Amino acid sequence: MHRPIRIAFLALALGLSTIATAFAADLPSVELNIRQHRFEPARVTIPAGRKVLLVVHNRDATPEEFESNEFNREKVIMGGRSARIYVGPLKAGSYRFYGEFHADSAQGVLVVEE
Amino acid sequence: MLAIALLVFREVLEAALIIGVVGAATRGVAGRGRWLLAGMAAGLLGALGVAWGAGAIAAAFSGSGQELFNAGVLLAAVAMIGWHVAWMSVHGRDLAQRMRAVGHSVHAGSRPLYLLAVVVALAVLREGSEVALFLYGMAAGGAHGLATGVLLGVAGGTALGLALYAGLLRIPLKRFFALTNGLLILLAAGLAASAARYLAQADLLGTGGGTLWDSSWLLSDGSLLGHTLHVLVGYEARPTAMMLVFYAGTVTLLVVAARVVARRQRQAA
Numbered sequence: 175m176h177r178p179i180r181i182a183f184l185a186l187a188l189g190l191s192t193i194a195t196a197f198a199a200d201l202p203s204v205e206l207n208i209r210q211h212r213f214e215p216a217r218v219t220i221p222a223g224r225k226v227l228l229v230v231h232n233r234d235a236t237p238e239e240f241e242s243n244e245f246n247r248e249k250v251i252m253g254g255r256s257a258r259i260y261v262g263p264l265k266a267g268s269y270r271f272y273g274e275f276h277a278d279s280a281q282g283v284l285v286v287e288e
Numbered sequence: 289m290l291a292i293a294l295l296v297f298r299e300v301l302e303a304a305l306i307i308g309v310v311g312a313a314t315r316g317v318a319g320r321g322r323w324l325l326a327g328m329a330a331g332l333l334g335a336l337g338v339a340w341g342a343g344a345i346a347a348a349f350s351g352s353g354q355e356l357f358n359a360g361v362l363l364a365a366v367a368m369i370g371w372h373v374a375w376m377s378v379h380g381r382d383l384a385q386r387m388r389a390v391g392h393s394v395h396a397g398s399r400p401l402y403l404l405a406v407v408v409a410l411a412v413l414r415e416g417s418e419v420a421l422f423l424y425g426m427a428a429g430g431a432h433g434l435a436t437g438v439l440l441g442v443a444g445g446t447a448l449g450l451a452l453y454a455g456l457l458r459i460p461l462k463r464f465f466a467l468t469n470g471l472l473i474l475l476a477a478g479l480a481a482s483a484a485r486y487l488a489q490a491d492l493l494g495t496g497g498g499t500l501w502d503s504s505w506l507l508s509d510g511s512l513l514g515h516t517l518h519v520l521v522g523y524e525a526r527p528t529a530m531m532l533v534f535y536a537g538t539v540t541l542l543v544v545a546a547r548v549v550a551r552r553q554r555q556a557a
Contacts (some may be wrong), residue, residue: 223498227492236425237342239418243510246499246526247489249354250421252343257352260491263498275422278291 194238199258203227208251211276219285222266228259238280242271245284262267289433289440295422297413298442298515303331304449305519306411309475312456313372313468316383318393320401327405331412333548337412339420355490358414362483365410369476370542373404373469377546378553380465421526469546471520477538478522484534496529535549 201219207214210219211234220226231240232251240257245264251257264286273280307324338345338357346354374385379396386394389552424436459467487493502527507514517523522535 211293225495227322227491236428237421238425239422243508244504244526246485246524249344249489250346253425254347254423255343255346255356257346258490260489263495265498273504274295277295 197265201225201227203229205229205231206282208232208234208273208280209275209277210234211238213271213273213280213282216282217285218263218282219287220264220285222288223263225263226261229256230259231256237275239274240271241274242269242284244269245271247271248274289437290422292426292437293440293444294430296419296438297444299419299441300445301448301515301520302440302519303408303411303415303446304445304514305452307408307470308449308452308456309471309520310408311453311466313376313472314400314404315401315457315464316387317396318394319395320393323401323405324408327408328412330405332416333410334413335416335420340425342417342421349388352492355486355492356498358401359483359486361410361414362479362486363405365539366476366480366483368406368410368537369472370545371399371408371478373472373476373542374546374549375403376465376469377550380469382435382512383478384461384465399446452520470490473539473542474521475519476542477535478518478520479528480534480538481522481524481527481531482530485528488528488530498528498531499526500532502526 178273183270187273202224202254204218204220206228216236218228230249230251235241235253237250237252239248239250240259245261246252247261248260249257249259261284264284265288266286269286271282271284307328311320311324314324319399341356344353345357349356363437383394383396423434423470430466456468456471467507484493502525507517507525508525509518509525511513514523514525527535
């Protein structure tokens with residue numbers, strides 16, 4: 175890739191992520207862990223109609239893919255790493271999520287309340 | 289073993305369906321087999337590289353690296369498909385006529401082949417890197433039946449991709465390239481909508497006010513049919529307004545670009 179284009183792309187990405195982190199400051203956020211291929215807690219509650227930051231810590235040594243068809247998210251989280259996943263705004267209700275790499279045990283529910 | 293086979297199947301299916309469409313869209317073009325294989329091989333190599341560097345990619349751009357990478361890969365594929373569709377709008381009819389006249393493969397230059405080989409490579413890279421990370425975790429966890437699971441998953445996914453390819457080839461040559469071009473446009477639009485979803489997940493792009501509708505009661509995107517339609521035409525059971533904007537924007541852009549290129553070509557001729 176040409177150098178100016180590469181610099182332009184980098185600047186764009188940096189700019190976007192700066193804006194994103196600035197706005198993220200006052201977002202409601204929820205943390206959860208993955209341990210032994212299970213979510214802890216397996217049930218998390220967030221407010222309806224707002225964007226929410228999910229911080230998922232993978233405490234296992236192996237990668238996991240956090241996934242939800244119901245709130246349309248998917249992110250690979252390497253072993254021992256954490257991931258930030260922005261969710262919603264969602265309507266009130268329950269939304270399932272799971273760890274795609276260990277779907278038999280890694281199951282959770284996101285409860286969205288008014 | 290079954291869980292392994294299922295996951296591998298889902299990922300391989302995505303790549304296999306894309307390869308099926310691309311394979312059909314390059315019907316009758318001499319030398320396409322080599323290009324498609326080269327695309328697959330490059331994609332596999334890339335997938336291993338991405339899996340190996342997954343930690344570094346994820347950590348880049350204050351933790352948004354994975355989403356930016358995925359969105360970039362998806363949008364690059366959209367650009368390649370757009371270019372191909374524009375090229376075909378000029379040469380497709382001529383290609384079909386020559387194929388009917390000679391009854392075998394014709395030389396169309398390498399452009400339609402390398403563009404779509406890149407699309408194949410990017411599809412294999414995306415799905416392959418997920419499979420690689422999954423299998424790495426499984427192997428580290430001492431899972432049994434790894435090889436059987438992978439074999440079953442790859443066989444199942446490949447079989448459906450081949451079935452799609454064989455089905456598309458039954459379309460009469462007269463309408464063939466118009467139809468595969470249309471399918472490629474919808475496929476690209478779906479990829480663009482997925483890119484919008486990744487960018488929203490990293491909060492680099494808005495959603496346009498949450499979910500637009502929920503048609504999962506009718507067709508869940510977790511089901512085989514829903515998943516297949518998701519890959520082929522970008523079906524989403526719960527899209528956001530932004531995803532719809534990306535979808536419709538891509539369809540419009542690709543259709544308009546193809547028309548403009550075709551008209552210019554006619555004027556030049």
